[in-house]
Amino acid sequence: MKVSGAQILFKALEMEAVEVIFGYPGGAVIGIYDELFRQKIRHILVRHEQGAIHAADGYARASGKVGVCLVTSGPGATNTVTGIANAHIDSIPVVILTGQVPTALIGSDAFQEVDIMGITRPCTKHNFLVRNVAELGKVVREAFHIARSGRPGPVLVDLPKDVMQAEMEEEDVCFVSGYLYAEESPDNSEIERAADMIAAAQTPLIFSGGGVVLGKASGELRELARMIGAPVTSTLMGLGAFPASDPLWLGMPGMHGTYAANMALNQCDLLIGVGVRFDDRVTSKVAAFAPCAQIIHIDIDPVSIDKIVRTDLSIVANAKQALLAIVARLKEKNHVWPGAIRNWQEQVLEWKREHPLGYKKGAAIKPQFVVEKLYELSRGKAIIATEVGQNQMWAAQFYHYDEPNCFITSGGLGTMGFGFPAAIGAQVARPDSLVIDIAGDGSIQMNIQELGTAVQNKLPVKIAILSNSCLGMVRQWQEMFYQKRYSQTVLHNNPDFLKIAEAYGARGLRARKVEEVEEVIKEAFATEGVVVMEFIVDDEEGVYPFVKPGAPLDEMDLGPMETTSREVARDGDDPFSRSFN
Numbered sequence: 219m220k221v222s223g224a225q226i227l228f229k230a231l232e233m234e235a236v237e238v239i240f241g242y243p244g245g246a247v248i249g250i251y252d253e254l255f256r257q258k259i260r261h262i263l264v265r266h267e268q269g270a271i272h273a274a275d276g277y278a279r280a281s282g283k284v285g286v287c288l289v290t291s292g293p294g295a296t297n298t299v300t301g302i303a304n305a306h307i308d309s310i311p312v313v314i315l316t317g318q319v320p321t322a323l324i325g326s327d328a329f330q331e332v333d334i335m336g337i338t339r340p341c342t343k344h345n346f347l348v349r350n351v352a353e354l355g356k357v358v359r360e361a362f363h364i365a366r367s368g369r370p371g372p373v374l375v376d377l378p379k380d381v382m383q384a385e386m387e388e389e390d391v392c393f394v395s396g397y398l399y400a401e402e403s404p405d406n407s408e409i410e411r412a413a414d415m416i417a418a419a420q421t422p423l424i425f426s427g428g429g430v431v432l433g434k435a436s437g438e439l440r441e442l443a444r445m446i447g448a449p450v451t452s453t454l455m456g457l458g459a460f461p462a463s464d465p466l467w468l469g470m471p472g473m474h475g476t477y478a479a480n481m482a483l484n485q486c487d488l489l490i491g492v493g494v495r496f497d498d499r500v501t502s503k504v505a506a507f508a509p510c511a512q513i514i515h516i517d518i519d520p521v522s523i524d525k526i527v528r529t530d531l532s533i534v535a536n537a538k539q540a541l542l543a544i545v546a547r548l549k550e551k552n553h554v555w556p557g558a559i560r561n562w563q564e565q566v567l568e569w570k571r572e573h574p575l576g577y578k579k580g581a582a583i584k585p586q587f588v589v590e591k592l593y594e595l596s597r598g599k600a601i602i603a604t605e606v607g608q609n610q611m612w613a614a615q616f617y618h619y620d621e622p623n624c625f626i627t628s629g630g631l632g633t634m635g636f637g638f639p640a641a642i643g644a645q646v647a648r649p650d651s652l653v654i655d656i657a658g659d660g661s662i663q664m665n666i667q668e669l670g671t672a673v674q675n676k677l678p679v680k681i682a683i684l685s686n687s688c689l690g691m692v693r694q695w696q697e698m699f700y701q702k703r704y705s706q707t708v709l710h711n712n713p714d715f716l717k718i719a720e721a722y723g724a725r726g727l728r729a730r731k732v733e734e735v736e737e738v739i740k741e742a743f744a745t746e747g748v749v750v751m752e753f754i755v756d757d758e759e760g761v762y763p764f765v766k767p768g769a770p771l772d773e774m775d776l777g778p779m780e781t782t783s784r785e786v787a788r789d790g791d792d793p794f795s796r797s798f799n
């Protein structure tokens with residue numbers, strides 16, 4: 219029996235257990251869409267291809283599986299490029315299927331032809347152009363293996379129209395990929411050294427990142443931290459891998475990090491970096507980063523070792539395996555906390571008490587207050603997606619994450635417009651969860667058309683717009699460094715977001731006064747479908763702490779932080795009184 223390229227494609231997707239495709243049709247993929255019509259696989263029709271790639275990305279982040287998107291050639295393909303770069307820098311496994319003009323026309327500037335291979339070469343983990351139907355099955359399987367193995371990332375498969383129409387004997391189709399990824403096991407001598415360094419440390423600090431979430435190693439991270447009594451800080455990408463409700467949690471470090479996390483980085487004698495890449499938003503002035511510390515760096519990608527920060531010991535391995543091995547070795551050594559750890563913990567607690575995260579209350583609604591209320595009323599159980607800017611930082615600071623895969627944010631690229639389609643993808647992955655996109659009034663307008671997708675597919679995402687009538691984060695920099703010249707950051711003619719919501723068949727709710735915030739959130743949570751909440755917030759609010767780019771981490775502008783942080787308040791008097799051993 220003969221099968222077509224399109225049929226082979228769907229068979230390969232089935233073999234990869236793909237449950238859903240986010241996509242948008244067009245001429246070059248019309249044959250694939252015709253085959254889709256006959257297939258059982260779920261397809262979510264987005265309203266813009268950027269929505270498709272971000273939704274596939276959000277699906278991957280929330281589910282831990284590979285996300286898939288399907289788009290047409292030319293503009294369909296180029297519309298995914300921002301999202302591909304976004305997934306690449308955050309190491310998110312997605313497979314992008316792009317239509318392409320027939321092979322005979324490639325290179326002829328045919329209608330809707332672009333060299334998507336050339337365009338995406340630097341921002342994919344790998345990309346393929348399938349020139350022959352005989353290699354299709356194998357290539358698609360290989361794309362999935364590459365996307366999910368080692369350091370994950372986006373893989374693009376370019377599918378010329380004639381290849382998808384071509385037929386071959388079913389029995390000749392090959393789905394066996396020759397791709398073999400040999401995961402490096404942690405080296406025993408390195409594990410031994412790590413255990414020795416940990417045992418000798420007086421002021422150890424664990425610094426975890428997105429690699430712990432991607433490597434599904436949060437259980438092992440928790441075990442190590444509690445076993446050695448080390449406080450934990452984590453990058454934006456790693457939030458949730460270590461529970462924010464744990465007394466050892468310090469919050470995020472870096473430019474908008476907590477006082478305690480930045481001081482701990484400054485004074486620790488051993489820094490255990492796991493699945494981190496020492497991004498400049500964390501290190502700030504590299505020469506002054508963790509100045510007193512020996513550094514252990516555990517990462518699956520050898521390229522990130524010694525790339526930014528010099529390390530004293532590097533372990534190239536999967537985070538889960540490396541942490542398991544270190545914990546096992548420490549157990550064999552009958553590790554007990556050295557006495558000095560208790561002093562270190564008390565010091566850290568003092569920093570937490572001295573300068574907790576906070577903000578100054580006033581007559582206007584404070585954006586941080588909205589995020590706190592979202593946390594309280596969702597009992598910390600929501601999946602939070604964010605846009606980019608101040609909203610993103612407040613979502614990181616004032617919602618507290620106890621589980622991995624619950625904070626979905628554009629870490630490396632900082633892509634405005636990511637949050638809402640990513641929230642749609644997360645809602646598809648976790649249909650029973652409450653999914654909230656914490657947004658700015660600028661960012662939400664970058665992919666607001668996806669309201670159509672959410673409503674059509676009954677994906678009850680809740681959007682919380684922290685509406686400050688400006689591009690807040692840029693405005694804050696203009697205030698701090700450009701003598702308040704607010705060049706092109708004022709959004710005075712915002713649309714009526716409630717009317718937009720209603721026009722798409724969603725619900726719109728607005729809070730103008732502090733007393734209305736709780737009511738609006740409760741009403742939104744009680745509503746079954748898609749809801750857009752607009753909170754008219756103080757337009758002059760800033761994100762603090764703030765470390766100027768390039769300054770050492772202990773030079774923090776703490777801003778007007780008056781309220782006490784719930785983090786310290788709920789920890790009680792002595793959070794370390796409980797034994798973790």
Ligand SMILES: Cc1ncc(C[n+]2csc(CCOP(=O)(O)OP(=O)(O)O)c2C)c(N)n1
Pocket residue numbers: 605606607608609610632633634635657658659660661662684686688689690691692
């Ligand atoms: C696609 C894109 N364009 C521009 C920027 C630069 N940028 C970073 S934050 C920001 C302002 C975001 O404004 P808004 O979404 O209203 O959020 P706020 O900071 O006010 O919370 C801008 C323009 C970006 N990150 N992404």
